[in-house]
Amino acid sequence: MATLELEGVTTRYGKVVGVEDLELTVGDGEFFVVLGPSGAGKTTTLKSVAGLVDMDAGRVSIGGRDMGGVEPYHRNVAMAFESYALYPQKTVFENLASPLRSGRTGTYDKAEQSKRIELVTTTLGINHLLKRFPRELSNGQRQRVALGRVLVRPADVYLLDEPLSHLDAKLRAAMRAELKQLGEDSSTTSLYVTHDYQEALDLGERIAVLRHGRLVQVGTPEQIWREPADTFVAKALGQPEINLLDGEVTGGRIVAAGGAVSLPVPSGVDVGDRVRVGLRPRDLDRADADPDGGAHRAGAERLHLRGRVHLAERLGRLVELSIEVGDTEIIMVAGSDHAPGEGDVIDMAIDLADVHLFAPGAPGEETARLGSGRPR
Numbered sequence: 001m002a003t004l005e006l007e008g009v010t011t012r013y014g015k016v017v018g019v020e021d022l023e024l025t026v027g028d029g030e031f032f033v034v035l036g037p038s039g040a041g042k043t044t045t046l047k048s049v050a051g052l053v054d055m056d057a058g059r060v061s062i063g064g065r066d067m068g069g070v071e072p073y074h075r076n077v078a079m080a081f082e083s084y085a086l087y088p089q090k091t092v093f094e095n096l097a098s099p100l101r102s103g104r105t106g107t108y109d110k111a112e113q114s115k116r117i118e119l120v121t122t123t124l125g126i127n128h129l130l131k132r133f134p135r136e137l138s139n140g141q142r143q144r145v146a147l148g149r150v151l152v153r154p155a156d157v158y159l160l161d162e163p164l165s166h167l168d169a170k171l172r173a174a175m176r177a178e179l180k181q182l183g184e185d186s187s188t189t190s191l192y193v194t195h196d197y198q199e200a201l202d203l204g205e206r207i208a209v210l211r212h213g214r215l216v217q218v219g220t221p222e223q224i225w226r227e228p229a230d231t232f233v234a235k236a237l238g239q240p241e242i243n244l245l246d247g248e249v250t251g252g253r254i255v256a257a258g259g260a261v262s263l264p265v266p267s268g269v270d271v272g273d274r275v276r277v278g279l280r281p282r283d284l285d286r287a288d289a290d291p292d293g294g295a296h297r298a299g300a301e302r303l304h305l306r307g308r309v310h311l312a313e314r315l316g317r318l319v320e321l322s323i324e325v326g327d328t329e330i331i332m333v334a335g336s337d338h339a340p341g342e343g344d345v346i347d348m349a350i351d352l353a354d355v356h357l358f359a360p361g362a363p364g365e366e367t368a369r370l371g372s373g374r375p376r
């Protein structure tokens with residue numbers, strides 16, 4: 001068990017930036033998630049901690065000890081990559097037992113080995129596979145065995161690189177719950193990398209969002225979800241993506257979508273004369289179908305919108321609606337019971353507290369969060 005600290009970590013590949021000036025402190029026993037799209041620098045972060053790449057600047061400390069000059073083998077970290085090597089000529093059991101026999105982290109007698117293997121195989125749902133060889137496993141099973149090889153060995157820090165990526169959606173969800181439990185039980189400091197926001201929100205005690213090798217925001221899932229630091233973070237969380245509308249401030253109100261969206265300028269938020277209005281598809285309610293506004297906070301002030309359904313796409317029990325609102329189109333997600341059809345005019349509402357305001361910007365430009373639409 002140990003605290004993990006990254007101070008000003010910069011790792012480049014020639015001229016390509018892997019990560020730049022990373023500052024992170026992961027608490028002892030914390031399950032910390034790094035979230036970002038492909039190429040954001042997630043794997044580079046893990047490799048910098050493991051000592052598998054040469055850093056250009058900065059410092060990594062584990063348990064207060066500077067890792068500069070410490071070989072990967074001696075860092076006492078256990079790393080799982082997205083693709084893994086298992087010993088083809090060994091059974092699953094032998095593959096799992098070998099990290100415990102290497103002597104690197106002390107030796108374990110047969111009973112201790114069996115106990116650790118039992119814990120990990122139960123958690124990962126692979127105890128029925130112990131006698132098989134890797135060639136007799138599916139890709140998803142192989143991935144779980146490889147993850148088991150990492151988790152079976154006590155380490156100061158676990159470094160986990162998209163370890164659930166080869167699993168189907170149902171198994172991923174189940175494994176997330178199991179991994180979370182294992183994380184809590186073993187309370188080993190863990191740095192877990194993913195591009196899947198749902199996984200990050202589910203698993204992370206805290207989450208760091210990376211973009212182009214730089215840290216955009218660090219916070220609890222609640223903070224990242226409720227107060228995304230900028231439009232990049234807001235778009236990275238939530239499916240379908242947040243609606244972003246260009247707004248103008250006139251007569252003390254924020255007006256967008258050609259006048260179809262209008263809300264008071266919240267006091268205490270310096271919005272200037274232009275602003276971006278962010279509305280998450282799942283925060284919008286059908287105001288007409290449900291006059292009480294469904295699950296919204298009692299007594300909350302709301303923004304009301306009216307629009308015409310342009311497209312309705314069924315997604316199981318939900319329907320994704322593209323709605324023409326004024327001169328723009330917004331997406332909302334509704335329950336499929338009594339869902340409106342294409343061409344219907346519907347009324348929607350959203351709590352002002354769920355309206356996100358961002359600085360104005362050109363299309364494609366990411367801009368900072370200014371605050372919520374709720375008057376203070």
Ligand SMILES: Nc1ncnc2c1ncn2[C@@H]1O[C@H](COP(=O)(O)OP(=O)(O)OP(=O)(O)O)[C@@H](O)[C@H]1O
Pocket residue numbers: 013016017018019036037038039040041042043044045195
């Ligand atoms: N060995 C390498 N040589 C050159 N460039 C590299 C190397 N490894 C990574 N990069 C570059 O560094 C940047 C960060 O890569 P990294 O693999 O850390 O991203 P990532 O967030 O893990 O992406 P992914 O989700 O696709 O694995 C990318 O621009 C990538 O192209």
